[in-house]
Amino acid sequence: MKKDQEIFDLIEREHQRQLKGMELIASENFVSDEVMAAMGSCLTNKYAEGLPGKRYYGGCQVVDEVEDLARNRVKKLFDAEFANVQPHSGAQANAAVLLAVLQPGDTFMGLNLDHGGHLSHGSHVNTSGLLYKPVGYNLNRETGRVDYDEMERLALEHKPKLIIGGGSAYSREWDYARMRKIADEVGAILLIDMAHPAGLIAAGLLDNPLKYAHIVTSTTHKTLRGPRGGIILMGKDFDNPWGLTTKKGEVKKMSMLLNSAVFPGTQGGPLEHVIAAKAVGFGENLDPSWKEYAMQVKKNAVVLAEDLMQRGFTIVSGGTDNHSMLVDLRAKYPDLTGKLAENALVAADITVNKNMVPFDTRSAFLTSGIRLGSAAITTRGAKEDMMHLIAGLIEEVLNDPENEVVIKRVREKVNATMKDYPLFAY
C-alpha cells in the first residue's frame, strides 16, 4: 500500500491501458526501462539554472556531466555543432527560437495547422501567433504535398524574417534545399522542426535538415523514443544577422541568443532528470540496433498505408515516407467525422487521434480525418503482418462505428493479440 494509493492506482490503470491496446498515435512511443529510470531519479531534486560550468546554483558538478553527455551525444547523432537540451517541450523549443530571432510583430512563415503544421508554428491561440505575425503556407490540393511554389510566392510577398518547415501530420520528406533557397532569397532564417521524423533522420533513413537549416528543433519523445522534451540544434553556429553585440562589443553568435532565449527567456531551472533520460535515449539512438528499429517503423508505415488504400481509404499525398499517415475519411465514409472514428477506435483499444485534413470542411473539433503512426507499435515488436491485421480491424470498426458488438469483438482481438507483444519491464 502506498501513501498515495489513489494516484498509484491510476498509474497502474494507465499501464494496463498501454499494455492491452494498439498504440497508433503518431507522436507517441514507449521509452526503455533505462530512460524511465533516469526520469524517475534523484536528479529531479537539483536546481541548475544556467549551462554546464556556468550555473547560478552550487552542487552542479554531477548534473554538469549529465548535461554535457546529453549535448555531446545529440551533437554526434545529428552532426551538430551546437545543442541546447534544456527545453521542457517541443513547443518551448520553438518559442525560444522565435524569441531569439524575432521581435514582437515580426512576420514569419509556417505550414498552416489544418494542412499539418504545429500550433507553435503560428496558430492564433499560441504565443507564435499572438506575439508575431504568421503567414501560413499550404499543401497542394492535387498532390497533398507542400506547395513550395506558393511558399516562394508568399515569401517574396511578405518578406518573413523566419521560415519554419516541419509539421505534425505530414507524411512526406521535405525539400530542405528548396526551402533554404527560398529563405536565402528573402534573407530569412530557416528553422526546421523535425519533431516527428527525428528518429528516422537519426537512423539515416531521411535527409538530415541540419545540412540545410540555420536552426533545427525537435521533441525527444516521438520517433526518437526518449523522454518527453525538446532540443535546439545547429549544424553550424553563425553570427546573428542583426549585428547584436555583447557589452564588450563582440558580435553575438546565434548560440548565445538561443541559449539565453531558453534560459532565462522562456524557462527557469532545467529538468536534469529529463536531460539524463534524454542522454540515455540519445545513447540508444546511437547504437547500431537503432537503425533496425527505424527501418521497421518505416516499413510498417508503408504497409499500413498501402493496405488501407487497397481497402478504399484515402491517404493524403497517396502514401508515406516516414512513420505517419493522414487518413482522409471523406471518400470512403462521407458522414463519418474524425471525432466519431477516434471514439469508436479508442473504444476498441486502437488508439488514434482525429485530425483535420487539408481543405477540411469540418472544424478542428470534429475533423474529417485520423492520423496514424507506426513508431509506438513497432517498439512493441510489430512487423508487417500486424499492419495488415490493424488495417482490417480499423475497417471493421469504421464500417459500423456505433455498433457495440463489433467494437467488443475487435477489442477482444486487440487485447489477445497484444499479450504477445511485451512492453518493457515497467
Ligand code: PLP
Ligand atoms: N513540433 C511538432 C512538429 C510537433 O508535432 C509537436 C507535438 O506534437 C511539437 C512541436 C510540440 O511538442 P510538445 O508537445 O513537446 O510541446
